[in-house]
Structures are given as C-alpha cells and as structure tokens.
Amino acid sequence: xxxxxxxxxxxxxxxxxxxxxxxxxxxxxxxxxxxxxxxxxxxxxxxxxxxxxxxxxxxxxxxxxxxxxxxxxxxxxxxxxxxxxxxxxxxxxxxxxxxxxxxxxxxxxxxxxxxxxxxxx
Numbered sequence: 001x002x003x004x005x006x007x008x009x010x011x012x013x014x015x016x017x018x019x020x021x022x023x024x025x026x027x028x029x030x031x032x033x034x035x036x037x038x039x040x041x042x043x044x045x046x047x048x049x050x051x052x053x054x055x056x057x058x059x060x061x062x063x064x065x066x067x068x069x070x071x072x073x074x075x076x077x078x079x080x081x082x083x084x085x086x087x088x089x090x091x092x093x094x095x096x097x098x099x100x101x102x103x104x105x106x107x108x109x110x111x112x113x114x115x116x117x118x119x120x121x
Contacts, residue, residue, distance in 0.1 A: 039078040039086075046070040052077065052087070056105045059087065061094055070094070 031037075044052040048071045050061045059077075061070055070089060078086040083099030097103075 035080060036078060039080045042077040042079070044075055044077055046073050046075055048072075054085075056108065057103045058106065059085075059095065059097075059103060061087065064089075064092070064094060066092075 042054060044054060046052055046061060046069075050063075050069050050071055052059050052061065052075060054077050061075075063069065073089060075094065076088045078088065080086065085097045085102060086093060087095040
C-alpha cells in the first residue's frame, strides 16, 4: 500500500475529520465604530464665520456647549458610505447631515473677476 492510498482512503479521511479541532479563522469583532473607520476623512479648518467648505458646499457649524466658536480649529469631516456627512472635533460629534439634508452646492465660478484699475480709456 502506497502513502497516497493509505492517506486518501475513506476511513483515513473520516478519522482526520473527527480529530480536527473545530476552530474558525473568523474572529468576533468587538468594535462598534466601523461606520467611522469605513468613511472618507477630510481635515478642514473652520473659517472665522464658523463655516467649513467641502466639495463646493458650505457647512455652518452651530455653537457647542464647551465653546462658542470653533473658528481656526481643525475639524474632521466624515463622508459615510450611505451618503451621510458628519463633522467631528476630536471625539466630539458637532454636526451630522443625512444624504437629503446636505447644503446645496455653490455654483462654480469661471475665472477670476476683473477689478477696474480706475483709468479712463
């Protein structure tokens, strides 16, 4: 009897299956923040009028309990897979917009406006 015949017989395969421990390569995940992990992250600095600009949309930030204005502070904008947009300052959630509550996009400007030089033609 060859090695192949000995190890591939139905009896030897059944005995190997019975001796094999029941373990899985999949591990239970204990994290609850997968929504934050699988989102697109953008760092933005808050303007002096408490707004941020993302993809030609202006987001107005409300004042928070711990701070009146976030002007000059760096915030993280998360674009979630389901279309929501969330704005966070460190661990704090400042604003959250669903896909249909997003502010409208501002029209794109073509070129820069010309200022008059004050000379008569």
